[in-house]
Amino acid sequence: MSETRLVGVAIWRELHARKKAFLISTAIAATVVIAGLVTLALVIGEEPPRPVVGTLIEDTTRIGDEIGRQLGPEVGFEMAWFEGQREAEEALAGGELSALIVGPREVLWTDSTPSWLADAVASAMRNLYVEEVAASLDLEPADTERLLAPIDGRTLVVDERDTGVEVLATVSIIVMFGAILAYGQWIAYGVVEEKANRVAELVLGAVSPLQMLIAKLAGIGGLGLVQLVIVGTAALVTGRIAGVDMPPVTISTLAWLALWFILGYAFYGTLYAAAGSLATDTQEAGGYITPINILPITGYMVGVISISVGAETLPRVLSLIPFWTPLLMPARMARGSVAGWEIGLAVVLMVVFTLVMARFSARVYLGGITQATRSVGWRQAFRGGGDFAPTRKVPPSHHAGPAAGT
Amino acid sequence: MLRIDDLHKDFGDVVALDGCNLTVERGQMLGLLGPNGAGKTTTMRAIFGLVRPDTGTLSWNGEPISRSVRRRFGYMPEERGLYPKLTVRWQLAYLGRLHGMRASAALAAANQWLEVFALEERADSKLRELSHGNQQRVQLIAALIHDPELIVLDEPFTGLDPIGAASMADILRDQTEAGKAVVFSSHQLDVVEDLCRDAVILDRGRVVLEGTVKALRSVSPDRYVEVVGTDQSWTAGLPGVEVMERSEDRIRVRIGSSVGFEDVARALARQRVSEFIFEPPPLSEVFKKAVER
Numbered sequence: 091m092s093e094t095r096l097v098g099v100a101i102w103r104e105l106h107a108r109k110k111a112f113l114i115s116t117a118i119a120a121t122v123v124i125a126g127l128v129t130l131a132l133v134i135g136e137e138p139p140r141p142v143v144g145t146l147i148e149d150t151t152r153i154g155d156e157i158g159r160q161l162g163p164e165v166g167f168e169m170a171w172f173e174g175q176r177e178a179e180e181a182l183a184g185g186e187l188s189a190l191i192v193g194p195r196e197v198l199w200t201d202s203t204p205s206w207l208a209d210a211v212a213s214a215m216r217n218l219y220v221e222e223v224a225a226s227l228d229l230e231p232a233d234t235e236r237l238l239a240p241i242d243g244r245t246l247v248v249d250e251r252d253t254g255v256e257v258l259a260t261v262s263i264i265v266m267f268g269a270i271l272a273y274g275q276w277i278a279y280g281v282v283e284e285k286a287n288r289v290a291e292l293v294l295g296a297v298s299p300l301q302m303l304i305a306k307l308a309g310i311g312g313l314g315l316v317q318l319v320i321v322g323t324a325a326l327v328t329g330r331i332a333g334v335d336m337p338p339v340t341i342s343t344l345a346w347l348a349l350w351f352i353l354g355y356a357f358y359g360t361l362y363a364a365a366g367s368l369a370t371d372t373q374e375a376g377g378y379i380t381p382i383n384i385l386p387i388t389g390y391m392v393g394v395i396s397i398s399v400g401a402e403t404l405p406r407v408l409s410l411i412p413f414w415t416p417l418l419m420p421a422r423m424a425r426g427s428v429a430g431w432e433i434g435l436a437v438v439l440m441v442v443f444t445l446v447m448a449r450f451s452a453r454v455y456l457g458g459i460t461q462a463t464r465s466v467g468w469r470q471a472f473r474g475g476g477d478f479a480p481t482r483k484v485p486p487s488h489h490a491g492p493a494a495g496t
Numbered sequence: 497m498l499r500i501d502d503l504h505k506d507f508g509d510v511v512a513l514d515g516c517n518l519t520v521e522r523g524q525m526l527g528l529l530g531p532n533g534a535g536k537t538t539t540m541r542a543i544f545g546l547v548r549p550d551t552g553t554l555s556w557n558g559e560p561i562s563r564s565v566r567r568r569f570g571y572m573p574e575e576r577g578l579y580p581k582l583t584v585r586w587q588l589a590y591l592g593r594l595h596g597m598r599a600s601a602a603l604a605a606a607n608q609w610l611e612v613f614a615l616e617e618r619a620d621s622k623l624r625e626l627s628h629g630n631q632q633r634v635q636l637i638a639a640l641i642h643d644p645e646l647i648v649l650d651e652p653f654t655g656l657d658p659i660g661a662a663s664m665a666d667i668l669r670d671q672t673e674a675g676k677a678v679v680f681s682s683h684q685l686d687v688v689e690d691l692c693r694d695a696v697i698l699d700r701g702r703v704v705l706e707g708t709v710k711a712l713r714s715v716s717p718d719r720y721v722e723v724v725g726t727d728q729s730w731t732a733g734l735p736g737v738e739v740m741e742r743s744e745d746r747i748r749v750r751i752g753s754s755v756g757f758e759d760v761a762r763a764l765a766r767q768r769v770s771e772f773i774f775e776p777p778p779l780s781e782v783f784k785k786a787v788e789r
Binding site for chain 2: 096099103287290292295296297
């Protein structure tokens with residue numbers, strides 16, 4: 091049987107051993123995403139209650155028309171006439187009314203009255219008053235119109251951030267962060283379990299430590315990628331059906347996300363495997379894994395905070411450092427705030443750094459996993475791993491002379 | 497044939513192997529003896545590439561032991577190790593495949609061995625659900641499933657009840673008769689004495705005694721004499737007699753090289769003797785002398 095097929099057999103075991111965990115975690119993740127999007131759709135789709143404007147003036151139609159002109163045709167509201175002021179004020183205090191027109195020059199509202207409604211009612215009443223005064227002064231209709239001409243108010247856009255793009259950037263950070271942490275733990279605990287169960291000793295007689303490591307990374311990485319695709323597809327389909335505004339995801343976005351996932355996973359996966367190989371049991375493994383967790387946690391915090399405050403410099407610098415590239419670069423790309431040369435540089439640095447780290451981590455893994463009965467430090471494992479490095483020459487065999495027992 | 501030549505291995509200041517040599521032929525069962533820290537496990541781990549010797553060579557049938565050669569070996573490590581959450585049959589088939597078997601052949605072999613050990617009903621149980629003894633049996637199957645040419649077992653009898661130990665001994669005898677080379681370490685010297693024709697005693701990383709069990713026992717100048725009879729005064733006339741056990745009608749003594757069989761026979765000539773044993777020391781005595789410091 092070829093060496094490649096043996097790696098295939100070992101990958102098969104990784105898949106078999108995690109079948110149940112994969113199905114359960116995928117189902118949970120997909121359910122959470124679907125439920126979240128459906129809830130979001132329900133909340134967005136719900137119509138707010140129509141505000142009610144009370145008045146003690148009987149001519150509700152004229153007042154209502156003027157308020158309607160101020161609010162515009164999209165905004166609905168209702169008018170309610172009250173005979174007594176006390177009853178009307180109680181309705182306002184009780185929240186049944188949003189505003190109360192007491193007289194031609196007097197309007198009441200509360201703390202919870204939206205300012206746009208208060209402004210509209212006040213403007214409407216002022217206009218009606220101006221019309222009355224203009225009529226009493228026998229002004230020409232054209233002059234009255236001039237008096238009532240609205241101010242040309244426009245909104246100057248100072249923040250051009252696109253919410254959809256920001257959601258995509260944030261989601262990409264969360265996905266990469268979750269994937270690195272979750273699959274990293276799978277790898278680390280998978281390694282330490284094999285070491286703690288002593289089964290590594292048995293397996294290492296048949297396959298090399300490097301083959302074991304490759305099988306573990308490939309098996310768990312494959313499951314991770316499939317899980318991301320399933321959950322991502324569930325999110326997109328649910329969002330579309332439920333009518334939620336989804337981030338602008340394209341094939342190119344997904345391809346880049348996949349590339350960053352593969353590079354980030356390879357980089358962190360070997361590191362987590364090395365950490366797992368140093369411990370003798372799962373409890374002890376936590377001590378080796380926690381310092382590694384700090385790296386993606388830092389990237390996650392920088393990424394999310396930068397998006398919320400619109401910071402550029404720190405994520406730009408960190409996204410070029412391979413520890414944080416897989417977390418920050420997809421987010422920067424989603425926001426469109428990255429130059430082509432930066433992406434190219436980040437890919438090259440990431441590939442080179444991943445190869446170097448993989449070599450380092452593989453050597454630590456080899457040194458750690460063969461120390462079945464004890465935990466070892468990084469340096470000790472690195473030295474020990476040199477014994478098993480495939481490049482080391484095996485001393486030539488000699489067979490002269492019988493065994494010299496004493 | 498397994499040949500280990502002049503193996504040296506230090507772990508820092510600790511010398512684990514200090515010029516260890518041994519050979520095991522096909523069809524031979526070799527008992528590897530030695531006190532704790534003598535280098536037995538390190539030697540076995542070196543065969544499986546789990547320890548890289550500082551110097552020295554290991555070969556199988558004249559070839560260096562590469563990983564592909566090692567796949568023709570079966571190993572039962574001292575620290576037993578299998579996947580506790582996987583089912584027995586599945587993981588045995590998996591280990592068979594890792595050793596180069598096709599999936600169908602590995603599954604067939606797993607079923608066959610489970611039947612031999614009367615474990616077919618537990619085939620689809622998770623390993624952790626089995627008793628300690630049954631887990632030990634599964635561990636042995638893991639070493640045998642791919643029909644290895646060399647079988648290396650580190651303390652295989654530890655933790656087994658007498659029936660389990662007898663069953664394990666039968667399997668190892670069968671494997672030896674089938675032409676496999678078998679090496680096992682044990683602190684149970686009586687087991688080695690019963691089971692092995694050949695034994696090697698290691699101490700401080702070196703072979704201090706090797707040969708057939710019979711020869712090892714005979715090499716010692718000491719002899720043990722056991723006599724059943726009412727009169728135990730016969731020992732008085734013999735020099736250098738050390739009483740080992742004594743009861744009302746039975747006495748067991750150790751005599752040195754200055755006393756021969758004839759001397760004992762003469763001393764007992766006028767005694768009423770119902771039982772008489774004159775034998776070389778047991779392997780445990782040979783072992784103690786070989787490793788005493």
